[in-house]
């Protein structure tokens with residue numbers, strides 16, 4: 001079983017879109033996959049939760065010590081389960097130093113799911129909040145999606161340096177699996193130039209796979225569908241299918 005934290009400094013960089021569609025692609029490949037929504041915005045939960053509402057969530061695990069197994073929901077899709085978030089998760093972010101004990105308990109709880117899942121993806125809120133740190137603490141890998149734009153490249157580098165520094169200091173063990181260009185418009189010169197710059201800066205750390213900008217990827221969550229359900233033959237599904245192969249290959 002592998003645990004991957006999907007993290008970035010910037011909001012709106014494609015974390016949740018990647019968690020949903022990479023998760024769906026893994027499930028379609030026959031990998032038993034658990035998606036964990038660690039973002040109080042709960043966008044991932046909105047898209048993939050079964051219809052009935054008010055079920056238990058990650059907040060009960062982190063704030064009230066419920067067992068992880070009590071909050072796992074089926075998504076109605078083969079090989080794809082979900083632990084939903086709830087707005088109350090913000091309370092965990094208020095803790096200035098997230099209890100190390102909670103982080104350890106969460107990491108241990110994920111480990112107990114080893115028999116049931118091949119892949120666990122953790123969708124994080126933006127920035128290195130206590131919730132994102134909790135994810136890194138529990139993960140073997142981190143994946144950082146980014147939009148290719150001239151702005152924010154320095155911040156991205158600093159963010160990855162900080163995570164790496166914290167890893168070296170023993171705060172977590174998550175190694176960078178890769179930086180993913182998650183929303184690229186190949187018809188814009190500025191985007192193409194930014195992609196080249198990202199390649200130059202991150203070299204092997206950059207996924208070869210690029211997820212192109214696609215209106216279908218914007219529509220799908222509103223319809224509570226993955227891209228494979230909404231537009232199975234389109235460019236978004238093609239990109240996320242390619243990404244899953246590279247994702248698994250990088251873990252070997």
Ligand SMILES: Nc1ncnc2c1ncn2[C@@H]1O[C@H](COP(=O)(O)OP(=O)(O)OP(=O)(O)O)[C@@H](O)[C@H]1O
Pocket residue numbers: 008010011012013014015016017018039041043124125126182183184211212213214215217218219
């Ligand atoms: N390849 C793409 N093509 C077009 N739109 C995209 C693509 N990927 C993501 N988006 C859109 O960009 C917006 C932000 O994406 P998403 O919610 O996945 O980012 P996020 O990093 O999870 O944001 P947050 O930090 O707020 O959690 C959404 O409206 C999403 O539909």
Ligand SMILES: [Mg+2]
Pocket residue numbers: 015016017039043123124125
């Ligand atoms: Mg998100």
